[in-house]
Amino acid sequence: xxxxxxxxxxxxxxxxxxxxxxxxxxxxxxxxxxxxxxxxxxxxxxxxxxxxxxxxxxxxxxxxxxxxxxxxxxxxxxxxxxxxxxxxxxxxxxxxxxxxxxxxxxxxxxxxxxxxxxxxxxxxxxxxxxxxxxxxxxxxxxxxxxxxxxxxxxxxxxxxxxxxxxxxxxxxxxxxxxxxxxxxxxxxxxxxxxxxxxxxxxxxxxxxxxxxxxxxxxxxxxxxxxx
Ligand SMILES: O=C(O)COP(=O)(O)O
Numbered sequence: 001x002x003x004x005x006x007x008x009x010x011x012x013x014x015x016x017x018x019x020x021x022x023x024x025x026x027x028x029x030x031x032x033x034x035x036x037x038x039x040x041x042x043x044x045x046x047x048x049x050x051x052x053x054x055x056x057x058x059x060x061x062x063x064x065x066x067x068x069x070x071x072x073x074x075x076x077x078x079x080x081x082x083x084x085x086x087x088x089x090x091x092x093x094x095x096x097x098x099x100x101x102x103x104x105x106x107x108x109x110x111x112x113x114x115x116x117x118x119x120x121x122x123x124x125x126x127x128x129x130x131x132x133x134x135x136x137x138x139x140x141x142x143x144x145x146x147x148x149x150x151x152x153x154x155x156x157x158x159x160x161x162x163x164x165x166x167x168x169x170x171x172x173x174x175x176x177x178x179x180x181x182x183x184x185x186x187x188x189x190x191x192x193x194x195x196x197x198x199x200x201x202x203x204x205x206x207x208x209x210x211x212x213x214x215x216x217x218x219x220x221x222x223x224x225x226x227x
Pocket of ligand 1: 015016049050052053054057113114115117140
């Protein structure tokens, strides 16, 4: 079965898929831990906590640092004040900008479905000058539900004009949250192998995997993406 006969909507996860944002998130986390007199975490620790949104991030940080859970909300608020403008350590993964440009030129409606809150999402897309490429952006606080719930991805697909019952579309992500969300919609899931997941790729439901964004073009365009 070909996934895309015409230029189909392609929705992207953000952290660990389009951007390597762990260094900025790590810096913001450690600045807050310092404020609260808690020892810092390593980049690998913080990276392993990314994926489920900021509330889950801080739940995991509080558990890992044995901090009083009563401080979690204050720490989260202090984090958000920094996170909204944290862009300097974040990089696009290689060939992302070129690939997005080619997909847009070929007529694919492009969207974002991320668990990152909307304000830092828009800040980072503006920072890289790529926000205008996306016709619909769903952030972690756009709806009451977050990935792996299917609602945010359904909303992103609907915003791009995909059929609500049988979306002819592709979701591109990196994590357990993305794989489960795509399976719940359901929509074909293509996984970026350099992301932030903890589970081996072969244990996650996916249609195809790629390790360079130039290869994603082939997967989408030639229907080597097949169910
Ligand atoms: O902010 C997070 O925890 C994850 O964001 P993502 O959905 O773009 O991977």
